[in-house]
Amino acid sequence: MNDLDTLVQAAQADFAAANQGAALEDAKARYVGKSGRITELLKGLGALPPEEKKARGAEINQAKAAIEAALQARRDALAEAELQAQLRAEALDVTLPGRARGVAGLHPVSRTIERIEAIFGSMGFDVAEGPEIETDWMSFTALNNPENHPARSMQDTFYVDMKDAQGRWLCLRPHTSPMQVRYAQAHAKQHASLAAQGLPMPEIRVIAPGRVYRVDSDATHSPMFHQIEGLWLGANVSFKDLKVVFASLVREFFETDDFDVRFRPSFFPFTEPSAEIDIRFGSGPLAGRWLEVAGSGQVHPNVVRNFGLDPEAHIGFAFGIGADRFAMLRYGIDDLRLMFDGDLRFLSQFN
Structure with a gap:
């Protein structure tokens, strides 16, 4: 297992551990943010010989795509969990009797x-x-x-x-x-x-x-x-x-x-x-x-x-x-x- 595979697995583990949207966005920043580890690897391509740059760049982009896919999957999972919680909280039992209309009266x-x-x-x-x-x-x-x-x-x-x-x-x-x-x-x-x-x-x-x-x-x-x-x-x-x-x-x-x-x-x-x-x-x-x-x-x-x-x-x-x-x-x-x-x-x- 190379370093990029390890990086992808670490990102997937951090995303899975995030139970809220804010925690997930913090984890995203550590990997694909402006100062993230993938971004740093892409910046380091300039120091490589031309014959290695193309292959290394392809590997990094593949790892980036895997991380972004895992990120989006976790976002979707959190959104679905939030929706289900809201539906449970606002559930309407249609078998319950309706509210009766009050009968007016004189003061x-x-x-x-x-x-x-x-x-x-x-x-x-x-x-x-x-x-x-x-x-x-x-x-x-x-x-x-x-x-x-x-x-x-x-x-x-x-x-x-x-x-x-x-x-x-x-x-x-x-x-x-x-x-x-x-x-x-x-x-x-x-x-x-x-x-x-x-x-x-x-x-x-x-x-x-x-x-x-x-x-x-x-x-x-x-x-x-x-x-x-x-x-x-x-x-x-x-x-x-x-x-x-x-x-x-x-x-x-x-x-x-x-x-x-x-x-x-x-x-x-x-x-x-x-x-x-x-x-x-x-x-x-x-x-x-x-x-x-x-x-x-x-x-x-x-x-x-x-x-x-x-x-x-x-x-x-x-x-x-x-x-x-x-x-x-x-x-x-x-x-x-x-x-x-x-x-x-x-x-x-x-x-």
């Missing part, structure tokens, strides 16, 4: 709003929806809020840096009460026409559910939340009717007769007199505690005038309830933020 707040709409619908109330970007006039002035009222402050209300065609500032509505104004104004012309003919005027019964926005955020408050405002106007609508309506709502929504309702005197610019509404359950996890669930009151005459109606002929009440609060009470949720995190593990419990 607990959506369930709550739909339930409340159905309850009020059974009592003859319409449902009104409107814009979430409202005018300052609709949000405050029409509801008897004076210009210096704290609720108009940017600490409570999100304002939009633009005005409407009448030059009134715009804001994200802080409540859905503007829909009471819009709904009543839409019916004012009809009422005026009936009054001119001496005909009885139909009552206005409407609830306005939707998203509202205020600068507030903690475990029981969110910058965006859901509110349901209600309005009932007629010739002789009183607080007695409000108590009956609200008791019916609590009875149907919570599916119990074991509760009490109380009205606490309060103040709201858009109603006079005004009252906070509390409920207390006689059994269950909330038994014995008074829970504030709504604000209410008899609609202020100034507000009725802004509706475009006669306050002498149209009296009644308005109220506002938090749909999120009702959802928390019904489903036993103690942190409002859970309902807006979008965690399917939480939301799937209600479907």
Whole structure:
């Protein structure tokens, strides 16, 4: 065995011992690289006599070809081993059952709003929806809020840096009460026409559910939340009717007769007199505690005038309830933020 055969065998052994591409390239450099042993032998041909140069050159080139063939074979073997390892790691068992498509469901707040709409619908109330970007006039002035009222402050209300065609500032509505104004104004012309003919005027019964926005955020408050405002106007609508309506709502929504309702005197610019509404359950996890669930009151005459109606002929009440609060009470949720995190593990419990 000559020196070239020994060199080829050494190269083949080094290539076989290389288990990674980087190690193989290092071994290649030792034999056929720019400073490799084959390259050095080829450079040494110049020192040989002409009669030996041709034969020696042929032998070296033959050894080089054998080394390069062994190198390529090892490269192919490493690539195949890597591919097989990847295939094993990413293997797909086609006999396994496929992933089932999840079944969609309603958010607990959506369930709550739909339930409340159905309850009020059974009592003859319409449902009104409107814009979430409202005018300052609709949000405050029409509801008897004076210009210096704290609720108009940017600490409570999100304002939009633009005005409407009448030059009134715009804001994200802080409540859905503007829909009471819009709904009543839409019916004012009809009422005026009936009054001119001496005909009885139909009552206005409407609830306005939707998203509202205020600068507030903690475990029981969110910058965006859901509110349901209600309005009932007629010739002789009183607080007695409000108590009956609200008791019916609590009875149907919570599916119990074991509760009490109380009205606490309060103040709201858009109603006079005004009252906070509390409920207390006689059994269950909330038994014995008074829970504030709504604000209410008899609609202020100034507000009725802004509706475009006669306050002498149209009296009644308005109220506002938090749909999120009702959802928390019904489903036993103690942190409002859970309902807006979008965690399917939480939301799937209600479907």
